[in-house]
Amino acid sequence: DTDGAYYLYGTSPHADEGFLCYRSSDLCHWEGPVGACDGYALVRDSVFGTCGFWAPQVYRSGDTYYMAYTANEQIAVATSRSPVGPFVQQRHRSLPSVTRQIDPFVFRDGGNVYLYHVRLHEGNRIYCVRMTVGMDSVELATAREQIHAQSVWENVNHADWPVAEGPTVVRISGTYYLFYSANDFRNPAYAVGYATSNSPWGPWQKHDRPLISQSDIGIPGTGHGDLFQTADGRWFYVFHTHRSDQKVGPRRTALVELIFADGQFALKPGSFTFLRVSRSAR
Numbered sequence: 421d422t423d424g425a426y427y428l429y430g431t432s433p434h435a436d437e438g439f440l441c442y443r444s445s446d447l448c449h450w451e452g453p454v455g456a457c458d459g460y461a462l463v464r465d466s467v468f469g470t471c472g473f474w475a476p477q478v479y480r481s482g483d484t485y486y487m488a489y490t491a492n493e494q495i496a497v498a499t500s501r502s503p504v505g506p507f508v509q510q511r512h513r514s515l516p517s518v519t520r521q522i523d524p525f526v527f528r529d530g531g532n533v534y535l536y537h538v539r540l541h542e543g544n545r546i547y548c549v550r551m552t553v554g555m556d557s558v559e560l561a562t563a564r565e566q567i568h569a570q571s572v573w574e575n576v577n578h579a580d581w582p583v584a585e586g587p588t589v590v591r592i593s594g595t596y597y598l599f600y601s602a603n604d605f606r607n608p609a610y611a612v613g614y615a616t617s618n619s620p621w622g623p624w625q626k627h628d629r630p631l632i633s634q635s636d637i638g639i640p641g642t643g644h645g646d647l648f649q650t651a652d653g654r655w656f657y658v659f660h661t662h663r664s665d666q667k668v669g670p671r672r673t674a675l676v677e678l679i680f681a682d683g684q685f686a687l688k689p690g691s692f693t694f695l696r697v698s699r700s701a702r
Contacts, residue, residue, distance in 0.1 A: 421480070427503045428452075428658070428695070429461060429476045429487070433670040436471045438463040439489065441504050442697055447656070447675065450697040454504055461505035462487055468496040468512045475523045475586070477646065478503065486555060488524035488535070495524045495537055497556055516560050521547075523644075526555065527589045529620055536566070536587040536598075543568055543582040546600055548621060566622050567600060567615060573630055574602035576609045586612075586644035589620065595683065596620055599657070601643035602630075606668050608640030609633070612659065614685060631685060632657065632676060637692045639674070640665060647678075655680055658695075 421427060428442040428450065441461035442452030453459030457466075461478075464470065469491020476489040485500045487507045494514035498507035520540040527534045533551040535558055538544050549563040569575045569582035586601040599614045611633035615624035634640045645659025655678040660671040677691035 421503050427478065428673070429478055430660070430673060431474045431476075435473050436464065438467075438473055439476045439487070439507075443504075447650075450695055452697055456502065456505040461500070461503070462489070462498055462507040464491075466506060466508040467491070467498045468494075468509060468514050475644070477525055479526055479528075481528075481555065486526070488526050490522040490524065493520040493522060493540065495521050495535070497524075515558050518560065518563075523585050523587065525587045525589060525646075526551065527620065529591060532620075534589075534620055536589055538585045538587070539565075544585045546584050546587050546598075564621055567598065567624055567626070569602045571626065571628070573609075573611065573613070573633075576603055577607065579604065588645070588647045590647060591620075592680070593683075594618065597647075597685070598624055599631075599645075599647055601645075601659075603643075605641065605643060608662065608665075610641045610643040612643050612645065612657065616683075627684075631678075631687060632659065636687055637676070639692070641668060641671065642674070655685070661694075 426444045429439050432440050438460045439462045440453040441455035442450050443454045444450045455461035457463045474490040478487045487498045496514045498509050500507040521537050523538040525536040535551050536548050539547050545568040546566045548566050549558045567584050569584040575582045584602050588599040590597050596617045601612050603610045611630035613630045615626040617624045632642050639661045641662030645657050647657050658675050661674050662668050673695045677688040679686045679688050
């Protein structure tokens with residue numbers, strides 16, 4: 421953020437309450453929760469939704485911070501004047517939809533704003549829809565499917581409900597990179613891959629193997645995170661993993677560094693680390 425700090429938001433073990441917030445100045449030492457509402461940056465009573473608060477994304481435009489999030493298997497957007505909240509809605513409502521939808525990612529590209537998200541229809545499928553100028557609604561008629569799970573690594577158990585979810589999109593030198601996760605999050609084979617395109621609407625060329633997986637780092641359930649770049653140009657991906665080889669949750673938060681060269685991303689060897697939090701006094 422503009423104060424030089426990093427802020428972390430994610431699905432809480434208490435997913436019916438809202439979203440906790442943590443802060444770090446160096447990506448190594450984290451404090452929190454530091455959210456304005458007893459550690460929470462967003463609390464249920466201030467926004468749309470009664471349960472299933474999942475997968476928040478926070479972004480800034482001018483002096484306003486926006487949080488796109490999932491609740492009740494719909495997507496909503498709340499705003500705040502501070503990255504620690506409180507994030508609120510004047511009208512408690514979700515975005516227009518035609519089905520259940522989760523995992524929002526708002527992507528600004530020049531004068532256009534897009535919402536990448538997951539629709540729950542014959543599997544978890546990643547869609548893109550154009551957002552309105554105020555970033556508080558969408559133009560439903562523009563929605564297009566972008567990616568669904570098809571390759572072997574994306575559906576290792578040949579499930580009847582294939583999963584592709586957790587989208588993140590960046591543009592680098594005219595190429596669009598779509599990061600996503602595949603397989604059910606409870607599966608040890610949950611993993612992160614990416615695809616490229618010359619348009620935010622696709623079509624997308626998938627890489628033939630995952631970028632982050634259990635075979636890469638030795639930890640099961642590696643997926644559904646977000647990509648970011650530090651002030652000195654380094655790329656990182658923050659995501660969750662299973663609690664252990666025997667237990668899925670409560671899931672742990674992890675960080676890896678990525679190397680970007682010759683138009684491709686690769687995992688930096690030895691960069692995997694779990695995030696550890698020091699309790700802070702608020």
